[in-house]
Structure formats: structure tokens, C-alpha cells
Amino acid sequence: MREATLADKELVVDILTESFQDNQSVNYLIPNDRRKSARIRALMDYSYETCKLFGKVYVSEDKKGCALVSFPERKKTTLKSLLLEVKLILSAIGLGNISKAVNREKEISKNYPSSNIYYLWFIGVATESQNNGVGGKxxxxxxxxxxxxxxxxxLETSTLKNIPWYRKFGLNVYNQLDFGYTLFLIRNDQ
Structure with a gap:
């Protein structure tokens, strides 16, 4: 894998938008209207930009997979981060879901240690390349x-079938949260 460049942004956003269309956690925040796909794309754009500011964005060598990593302690309120959040609200989650988003993030973050973590926000593989080892690598x-x-x-997942895959890498569910769907909180035991 390598760090993504600006030239990789569309590829990363495309992979993640495609990969998370039916994800319960994503759809919890995205209004289910005719703009749903565009809203998910806006969420992935926001996530990409946030990780470029406060974490890392990776692309697999074959350009079939990607990962967004955040370092929560690095997150700062800047003009750029505020503009990204306004864009997220207007383009993705909508005004009506702001409190839902803030409350969910607050509940999740209560489960993190006070020490620095490596937060895997999103990992995705292009549909045609899934089950070929791209995600595992x-x-x-x-x-x-x-x-x-x-x-x-x-990391977190709302996709039950992904849990055995994470376990193969030594990651385990350490808590579950109920948001009208079950969100599984996962970590490695270092």
C-alpha cells in the first residue's frame, strides 16, 4: 500500500461510495432520498479530506482498495475543518441529522482509551476485486x-458478516452499541 495523493482522491471516493451503499452505519446518517448515492459520496469526500488533514489515506498498489485512517488526538478545529463540516451537513447528512451524528460519535468515542489510537475509519475494496485478497493485504x-x-x-462495523474476517487479523469485538442497528466496536489486543 502507499499513501494516496491528490490524483487518487476520485478513486478512493469511488471505491468507498460503492462499498458503503448498503452499510447500516452510513445509512443511519444519510437521508434515504433520491440523492442517497450523492450523499454517501459527499460523506466519503469529507472522510477523505479529514483523514488527509488529521490522519492518512492509503491506496493498495493495484488501486483496487483503500483505507482511511484517523489519529483522533491530531484533530483540530481549523477554518478548513469547519468548512468541511458545513459541506458535510449540507451535502450529506442534512440539518436534521446533526444531533444524531454528534451523539453517535460521542457514544463511540467514550469507548476509546485516553492514549493515542490508530483509528481505521473506512476500508474498502472495489466490488469486482472483493474476495481476492486485496482487503487482507x-x-x-x-x-x-x-x-x-x-x-x-x-474500528467499528455494522456488518455482522465482516466480524469473522476481522478476527482473522487478531481483531476482536470489545463492545456493542445500539443505534437502532448494532454497531460492533473492534480493536486489536496489542
Whole structure:
């Protein structure tokens, strides 16, 4: 894997938009209207930009997979981050879902340790390349980087069938939250 460049942005946003169309956690915040796909794309654009500011964005060598990583302690309120959040509200989640988004993030973050973490926000593989080892190679490399940085890796999933896949990499569910769907909180035990 390599760090994404500006030239990779559309590719990353495309992969994640396609990968998360039916994801319960994403759809919890995205209004289910005729603009749903465009809204998910706007969410992935926001996530990409946020991770470029306060984390890392990775692309697999074959350009079939990607991962967005955040370092929560680096997140700061800047003019750019505020503009990104306004754009997120207007283009993706809508005014009516602001409190839902804020409350969910608050509940999730209560489960993080006070020490620095390696937060895997999104990992996705192009549909035609799924089940071919692309995601596994990415996950292995992400775990190696987290270990090099001496940070535990944390993530969430609302997709039950993904849990056995995460377990193959030594990641385990350590808590569950109910938002009208079950959100599984996962980490590696470093």
C-alpha cells in the first residue's frame, strides 16, 4: 500500500461510495432520498479530506482498495475543518441529522482509551476485486503500521458478516452499541 495523493482522491471516493451503499452505519446518517448515492459520496469526500488533514489515506498498489485512517488526538478545529463540516451537513447528512451524528460519535468515542489510537475509519475494496485478497493485504499492512507507531488499532462495523474476517487479523469485538442497528466496536489486543 502507499499513501494516496491528490490524483487518487476520485478513486478512493469511488471505491468507498460503492462499498458503503448498503452499510447500516452510513445509512443511519444519510437521508434515504433520491440523492442517497450523492450523499454517501459527499460523506466519503469529507472522510477523505479529514483523514488527509488529521490522519492518512492509503491506496493498495493495484488501486483496487483503500483505507482511511484517523489519529483522533491530531484533530483540530481549523477554518478548513469547519468548512468541511458545513459541506458535510449540507451535502450529506442534512440539518436534521446533526444531533444524531454528534451523539453517535460521542457514544463511540467514550469507548476509546485516553492514549493515542490508530483509528481505521473506512476500508474498502472495489466490488469486482472483493474476495481476492486485496482487503487482507491492506489490513495486514495497516496492522503493521499501527504496531510500528505503537498504537492499538480501533474500528467499528455494522456488518455482522465482516466480524469473522476481522478476527482473522487478531481483531476482536470489545463492545456493542445500539443505534437502532448494532454497531460492533473492534480493536486489536496489542
Amino acid at each position: 491492506l489490513m495486514t499492512e495497516l496492522l503493521m503500521e499501527a504496531k510500528r507507531m505503537e498504537r492499538p488499532l480501533y
